[in-house]
Amino acid sequence: MTQSRSSLISLVDTPYYHCISRCVRRAFLCGEDQYSGKNFAHRRQWMVERIRQLSDIFAINICAYSIMSNHYHLVLHANEVEIEGCSDEEICKRWYQLYSGSPIVSCWLKGELTSDAEITMALEVIARWRHRLVDISWFMRSLNEFIARKANKEDNCKGRFWEGRFKSQALLDDQALLTCMAYVDLNPVRAEMAERVEKSEFTSIFERLHGKCCDDERSHDHINCKPLFGFVAGACNAQPQGIPYALIDYLELVDWTGRAIRSDKRGVISNKIPRLLSTLGLDSDTWLELACHFGKDYHGAVGSLDELALFAEHTGKRWISGQSKLQRMLH
Structure with a gap:
């Protein structure tokens, strides 16, 4: 049975x-279709450009991404x-980049409203836009609708492009966040689309290493776009929000994991255990199990048992799938 998005997303927690979306039919x-012989690799660039554009407009940061076939x-x-720091005018400017506006808001921006009732109505509309600009569902909607329309136009067809609604998974603590980011960044390595993380194009790990999403000269480096959500370990208090670890430690962990999960690369695995594993309190076997099966074995939310209990309470659930396995692995 389809669940409401409010039972899957709780910003309080x-x-x-x-988030994951998969194609249908x-x-x-962006892969090569064995039936038609067509190659759709160029659509990966569509995805990255749209994701970065939306990140600039929405108050939503990109921690990790991976564009697969x-x-x-x-x-x-x-x-x-x-989003709380944005003025009402800034909210309107952002919203108008994606959607048509409201006549009453347009009049408010021009200073043409005179009655208190009209002004109140305009501000209520802007308040809804403010909420939507930090709403993950609206972000995913703006991404998937755009790509579906563009792909259908290229394919000269109509109908669904995506497999229903996107799937979302709450990451309730640092262990869950870092594990999920590594799982996402290592997708091309696990699928044997790339030998090493430094060659995994159209992933966030490739962009963090090379400053761009791929080696194609036609790609854009997004210099003027909001950068990926940064690692800010050891930063001063004036440093913007970010992931509370060092980037070099994360890169070391992902590289070590990528070598470990490739069966044909086991001979070159470093004996040195990445420092970040000790920080997270995980042994190497537990980490590799999580990094390989994170997206398959855990659904809805991942975190400590106490955090899962709170998340279930706030989202009206009695139970979060995967608790038993997490308890055996992490506790």
Whole structure:
């Protein structure tokens, strides 16, 4: 039975969410279709450009992404602090970049409203837009609708492009966030689309390493776009929000994990255990189990048992799938 999005997303518990969308009708998002012989690799650039554009407009940061052949992964951070700091005029400017406005709001922006009732009505509309600009569902809607329309136009067809609604997974603590980010960044390595993380194009790990999403000269580096959500370990108090770890430690962990999960690369695994594993309190076997099966074995939310209980309470659930396995692995 389909669940309401309010039972899957609770910003009171966490601003971090892992989102996945998959294609239908044997459609290929960006891979090579063995039936038609067509290659849709260029659509990966569509995805990255749209994701970064939306991140600039919405108060939502991109922690990690991976664009695969027929699906994609995003790890998102909903930034309520950013949206609260925006003026009403800024909210309108952002909203108008994506959607048509409201006549009464347009009149308010021009200073043409005279009655208190009209002004109140305009401000109520702006308040709804403010809420939507930090809403993950609206972010995903703006992404998926745009790509579906563009792909259908290219394919000269109509109908569904995506497999129903996107799936979301709440990441309730640092262990869950870092594990999910690594799981997302390592998708091409696990699928044997790339040998090493530094060659995993159209992933956030590739962009963090090379400053761009791929080696294609036609790609844009998004210099003017909001950057990926940063790692801010050891930063001063004036540093913007970010992931509370060092980027170099995360890169070391992902590289070590990528070598470990490739069966044909086991001979070059470093004996040195990444420092970040000790910080997270995880042993190597537990980490590798999580990094390989995070998206398959855990649904809805991931975190400590206490955090899962609170999340269930706030979202009206009695139980969160995967609790038993998490308890055995992490506790």
